[in-house]
Amino acid sequence: xxxxxxxxxxxxxxxxxxxxxxxxxxxxxxxxxxxxxxxxxxxxxxxxxxxxxxxxxxxxxxxxxxxxxxxxxxxxxxxxxxxxxxxxxxxxxxxxxxxxxxxxxxxxxxxxxxxxxxxxxxxxxxxxxxxxxxxxxxxxxxxxxxxxxxxxxxxxxxxxxxxxxxxxxxxxxxxxxxxxxxxxxxxxxxxxxxxxxxxxxxxxxxxxxxxxxxxxxxxxxxxxxxxxxxxxxxxxxxxxxxxxxxxxxxxxxxxxxxxxxxxxxxxxxxxxxxxxxxxxxxxxxxxxxxxxxxxxxxxxxxxxxxxxxxxxxxxxxxxxxxxxxxxxxxxxxxxxxx
Numbered sequence: 595x596x597x598x599x600x601x602x603x604x605x606x607x608x609x610x611x612x613x614x615x616x617x618x619x620x621x622x623x624x625x626x627x628x629x630x631x632x633x634x635x636x637x638x639x640x641x642x643x644x645x646x647x648x649x650x651x652x653x654x655x656x657x658x659x660x661x662x663x664x665x666x667x668x669x670x671x672x673x674x675x676x677x678x679x680x681x682x683x684x685x686x687x688x689x690x691x692x693x694x695x696x697x698x699x700x701x702x703x704x705x706x707x708x709x710x711x712x713x714x715x716x717x718x719x720x721x722x723x724x725x726x727x728x729x730x731x732x733x734x735x736x737x738x739x740x741x742x743x744x745x746x747x748x749x750x751x752x753x754x755x756x757x758x759x760x761x762x763x764x765x766x767x768x769x770x771x772x773x774x775x776x777x778x779x780x781x782x783x784x785x786x787x788x789x790x791x792x793x794x795x796x797x798x799x800x801x802x803x804x805x806x807x808x809x810x811x812x813x814x815x816x817x818x819x820x821x822x823x824x825x826x827x828x829x830x831x832x833x834x835x836x837x838x839x840x841x842x843x844x845x846x847x848x849x850x851x852x853x854x855x856x857x858x859x860x861x862x863x864x865x866x867x868x869x870x871x872x873x874x875x876x877x878x879x880x881x882x883x884x885x886x887x888x889x890x891x892x893x894x895x896x897x898x899x900x901x902x903x904x905x906x907x908x909x910x911x912x913x914x915x916x917x918x919x920x921x922x923x924x925x926x927x928x929x930x931x932x
Contacts, residue, residue: 671778686714698759722774733796741787745780752894818920830857864916870908879929887922
């Protein structure tokens with residue numbers, strides 16, 4: 595007779611229950627199934643596997659009975675209406691971007707075609723998880739990102755979904771884990787910031803700079819970053835590689851696993867653009883450091899598949915005194931575990 599297997603035990607069996615379970619070895623399959631169901635209800639088991647026979651837990655003891663989402667509170671705190679997907683235990687709130695007039699290759703894009711901001715809530719153990727996607731114009735991205743980060747949410751991706759769209763639409767993924775009310779309130783602030791910055795009220799940093807007219811002093815930037823760079827064709831560029839593995843071999847900076855920054859301008863005003871190579875665990879720290887320094891984040895994505903460890907890439911753009919920009923980059927670098 596095969597051994598009895600118990601999975602997802604919510605609390606230990608009593609000695610008496612263990613004895614009863616041992617007696618089940620003599621039961622025939624049909625009676626064994628009924629026995630397993632009753633024992634699962636009695637002991638609070640999420641799932642009881644007995645001799646390969648599964649017995650699901652009754653509704654009154656199901657995980658949902660102990661961890662139902664407060665959907666009314668989520669709607670109130672997010673300021674958005676939602677719908678419950680009972681099969682998956684997910685409550686999803688949505689905000690269609692009906693305020694936008696977007697065309698892509700001459701096609702009028704409406705909210706059902708992918709212009710809806712949303713956030714989905716699900717219980718995981720004693721905590722709540724949230725994931726979502728925010729539909730943003732370019733001038734909204736960084737103000738909304740700062741609100742998300744400042745209120746305890748993570749930003750996990752930033753990219754486009756369309757080609758040839760006018761105006762340009764970006765999509766920013768958010769995530770979080772913890773207290774339901776705190777997460778819902780944070781999402782509500784994100785939605786509110788989207789509304790506040792709609793209609794061209796976001797930030798568009800500009801500067802009249804040309805690499806051919808660069809006069810900045812590279813030594814001042816090097817003194818802050820602590821890494822030497824190369825000045826060529828009016829662009830001062832610093833590259834910092836990091837090791838990884840892919841297809842069984844070692845790869846590094848020359849293969850594209852690098853953080854770089856390119857400066858153009860004067861000692862009073864410059865632009866910096868570049869790329870951060872990060873572990874997944876480093877992304878949030880780098881994002882927060884850049885945003886606090888007033889440096890905009892313009893993309894978050896991967897460049898490779900199958901690399902070890904997994905490397906994410908973040909592209910940035912900033913305008914200001916080069917020493918200040920370099921300080922912001924140095925602070926972001928210092929958050930990384932190297």
